[in-house]
Amino acid sequence: MSAVEYNKINDITVENQPVQEPERQYYYMDKCREIISERTKEKGRRLTFYVETFGCQMNARDSEKLRGILENIGFVRNDYEESDVVIYNTCTVRENANIRVYGRLGHLKTLKKKNPDMIIGLCGCMMQEKHVVEKISKSYRHVNLIFGTFNIYKLSELLYRVLTEDKMIVDIMDKTEEIVEELPVDREYKFKSGVNIMYGCNNFCTYCIVPYVRGREKSREPEDIISEIKRLADDGVREVMLLGQNVNSYGKGLEPYVDFASLLHRVCKIDGIERVRFMTSHPKDLSDDLIDAMATEPKVCPHMHLPLQSGSSRLLKIMNRHYDKERYLELVEKIRNRIPDISLTTDIIVGFPGETEEDFKETLDVVDKVGYDSAFTFIYSKRTGTPAADMPDQVPEDVTKERFDRLLALVQKRAKERCARFEGKTMPVLVEQVNVQDDRLVTGRLANNLTVHFEGSSDLIGQIVDVKLKECKGFYYIAEQA
Ligand code: 5AD
Ligand code: SF4
Numbered sequence: 001m002s003a004v005e006y007n008k009i010n011d012i013t014v015e016n017q018p019v020q021e022p023e024r025q026y027y028y029m030d031k032c033r034e035i036i037s038e039r040t041k042e043k044g045r046r047l048t049f050y051v052e053t054f055g056c057q058m059n060a061r062d063s064e065k066l067r068g069i070l071e072n073i074g075f076v077r078n079d080y081e082e083s084d085v086v087i088y089n090t091c092t093v094r095e096n097a098n099i100r101v102y103g104r105l106g107h108l109k110t111l112k113k114k115n116p117d118m119i120i121g122l123c124g125c126m127m128q129e130k131h132v133v134e135k136i137s138k139s140y141r142h143v144n145l146i147f148g149t150f151n152i153y154k155l156s157e158l159l160y161r162v163l164t165e166d167k168m169i170v171d172i173m174d175k176t177e178e179i180v181e182e183l184p185v186d187r188e189y190k191f192k193s194g195v196n197i198m199y200g201c202n203n204f205c206t207y208c209i210v211p212y213v214r215g216r217e218k219s220r221e222p223e224d225i226i227s228e229i230k231r232l233a234d235d236g237v238r239e240v241m242l243l244g245q246n247v248n249s250y251g252k253g254l255e256p257y258v259d260f261a262s263l264l265h266r267v268c269k270i271d272g273i274e275r276v277r278f279m280t281s282h283p284k285d286l287s288d289d290l291i292d293a294m295a296t297e298p299k300v301c302p303h304m305h306l307p308l309q310s311g312s313s314r315l316l317k318i319m320n321r322h323y324d325k326e327r328y329l330e331l332v333e334k335i336r337n338r339i340p341d342i343s344l345t346t347d348i349i350v351g352f353p354g355e356t357e358e359d360f361k362e363t364l365d366v367v368d369k370v371g372y373d374s375a376f377t378f379i380y381s382k383r384t385g386t387p388a389a390d391m392p393d394q395v396p397e398d399v400t401k402e403r404f405d406r407l408l409a410l411v412q413k414r415a416k417e418r419c420a421r422f423e424g425k426t427m428p429v430l431v432e433q434v435n436v437q438d439d440r441l442v443t444g445r446l447a448n449n450l451t452v453h454f455e456g457s458s459d460l461i462g463q464i465v466d467v468k469l470k471e472c473k474g475f476y477y478i479a480e481q482a
Helices: 023-043 057-073 095-114 130-139 152-164 210-214 222-234 260-268 288-296 313-318 325-338 357-370 397-422
Strands: 003-005 048-053 085-090 119-124 145-147 169-171 185-187 192-196 239-243 275-279 303-305 343-350 374-379 426-434 441-446 451-455 464-472 476-481
Touching (some): 023 152, 048 057, 057 085, 057 119, 057 239, 085 095, 130 145, 145 152, 192 222, 222 260, 260 275, 313 325, 313 357, 325 357, 343 357, 343 397, 357 397, 374 397, 397 464, 451 464
Parallel strands (some): 048 085, 119 145, 145 169, 192 239, 239 275, 303 343
Antiparallel strands (some): 003 185, 426 464, 441 451, 464 476
16 A cells, blocks of 8 residues: 655646755756656556565665655555565664675666666665665675765756766765655555654664765654644554654754643644654663653653663663663662553663673563563674674674574564453554455454454554454454444
8 A cells, every 4th residue: 555645745847957956856846757658658568666674663764755756746655676666775784684784785786687678776774885886886886876865855867867877876875964855755555654853863872884875863843743634634644653863862952942731732732633652762762751641641652662771771872872681670679660551662682782681680580571462582793883883703603603692582472472362352443454364354453552353354554443452372362343
């Protein structure tokens, strides 16, 4: 399912190349549209595109923007790599994401032999790393376009250059002060949407490459966020996910200053929006006002993703996280006191340099005490350029792997116990899709983000329906319509 968000500037056709954004991009969309229309006639078929997203929700939202631009130009979406335009929106948080991209590029070379007009584009976090761009420009000559995280909005301008210049186009910016919006977006779901409220990150956790590839933290003006969400609501969106690397520090640098809790209150006032989520919360900046907003605003979903990273206060200090084990546990207690049924989820890294068995046991202890509804567990990945990459005592692979398995077993055991707490209850579900394995079922989510499957047909998609939660199967529920 897909929905195109068009907006007020969408109809502009400009004769001369404008300097201002986003008008300049609408100019290039017109120019590309002319070329693509010619090529469509020549080939006697519509030209197709395929965008693949690696990584997080931010990248998923960026891909919706890429698709919106490509559709506006005249391409049609295709779910296969055998397309006329293939774009990989890359991630570089962990090394294995990079390895996957290189593997896929090898495969594309074969496909391009069959369709020499194929345009291959790479963008996103991995492209912000110099050594990656050097390697691709040298060894992957079949790539046509490389751009980064700050110029996603420039896709039509860059594509125009690919279509008119016979060379690899590389356009990487080191940073940007500008937030360019008001461009077409092709949403993955008609009824829910991510909304960027800020870009970048200032935290410099010592293992993490994000601040280097996404730049300094920059919050969007609350008025811009509110008007975007109003437009989404008018277009049928019922659930929004406010996106930022650290939403709890939203508002820094804005004049006048607005904090995240007050933004949440404002979003909740928008008619038509029934559920409000957000991601991600850094424990160091979690305010009482935010907990209060969650407890008092019925539209805010009772779910918080609160990355722990490690349970060891010693390691948390070296990770530059600015909280310790005790403070994290106090926070959890405070949140649960105000919102008893809340679902808590987390991210945990195993094998950070210097991690001892004692450090690791502290992580297990926090997992056991908190009882997360689910957790993303990661093996530490060395990222060139981060402080942790140069730290001594990198943990051997076999030790990390053994710890990882123990952690996963405990996470799963606690999640299973925890998720079962709603068995027998009747709760509202936002239906998202027909079940992929059994088309007699539909799949949706509770407000607390747990997945539910129940008998129903595709006309329920996008609706919020009450279901009786019959059986908890670990991390999802089997239910029936109430
Ligand atoms: N190695 C492993 N996991 C990492 N993360 C960030 N950097 C690394 C790394 N170098 C994890 C953190 C973060 C999540 C998005 O990715 O847990 O919260
Ligand atoms: Fe990375 Fe830390 Fe920023 Fe999250 S808060 S993106 S882990 S540096």
